[in-house]
Structure formats: structure tokens, C-alpha cells
Amino acid sequence: xxxxxFFKKVTVENKAExxxxxxxxxxFRMNRPYQLHIVTAEEEGRPDLISYRYYDTVEYxxxxxxxxxxxxPFLELYAGRELKIPSILDIxxxxxxxxxx
Numbered sequence: 001x002x003x004x005x006f007f008k009k010v011t012v013e014n015k016a017e018x019x020x021x022x023x024x025x026x027x028f029r030m031n032r033p034y035q036l037h038i039v040t041a042e043e044e045g046r047p048d049l050i051s052y053r054y055y056d057t058v059e060y061x062x063x064x065x066x067x068x069x070x071x072x073p074f075l076e077l078y079a080g081r082e083l084k085i086p087s088i089l090d091i092x093x094x095x096x097x098x099x100x101x
Contacts, residue, residue, distance in 0.1 A: 001091075003062045005099040024098040028066050032087040039081045045074040054085050063091055 008022035035054065043049050047061035047070070054060075061073075067086045070076045 001059060001095050001099075005095070008100055024100065025066055027098050028063065028086075028090075028094050030067060030084065030086050030090050031093070032090050034067075034087060034090075035085040037083045037085050039077055039079055039083060041079045043077070044079055045077050047073045047077060050083065050085070055088060060091060063094075 003025075004018050006024045007018035007020065010017055010019045010022075037050060037054070039050070047064050048058040050064055051061040052058050063086060064070075064083060065073055065077075068083050
């Protein structure tokens with residue numbers, strides 16, 4: 001699953017692109033119990049490390065950011081910050097329901 005799976009595709013000058021203003025990312029919801037995680041010094045600015053810890057893949061780093069309203073992980077992901085880690089089942093539901101086809 002890629003973050004761009006949730007952006008509308010458009011054609012500009014015969015070239016396919018994603019439209020950064022038209023997406024379904026805001027529709028992500030955590031309907032199941034989530035885990036809490038306290039960011040360590042080693043994880044500052046590195047949501048990929050947190051994703052790997054919980055999901056065994058770095059691919060869901062951006063969903064951790066979406067779930068916690070993080071726009072810039074380099075500035076907003078600091079040691080001591082508490083994060084909500086979404087259930088993998090909520091991630092799967094979101095993909096099935098809101099990816100742009």
C-alpha cells in the first residue's frame with residue numbers, strides 16, 4: 001500500500017500525475033483499540049522506525065502520521081511524544097474502502 005493510492009490521478013499535458021489536493025486521507029478512522037507509543041530519542045523524525053516496530057514494514061509510516069495529525073515528522077516527532085498506533089485491521093479497512101481506483 002502506497003500513500004499515493006489515496007490521491008486522485010489526473011492527466012496534465014499527457015502525463016499521469018497525482019493531485020495532492022484531492023485525496024481520501026482525511027477519512028482514516030481508528031475504530032478498533034489502538035496502541036500507545038512514546039517516541040524515543042532514536043525515533044525522532046523517523047516514523048518509518050515506528051512503523052517497522054509495530055507492523056514489520058516501514059510502509060505504514062504515513063498512516064501513523066495521519067492518525068496523529070502530524071504534518072512534518074521532522075519537527076513534530078520528538079522524544080517523549082505519545083502516539084496512537086492504529087490497528088492493522090483499521091489500516092486494511094481503510095485501504096479497501098478509500099483507495100482511489
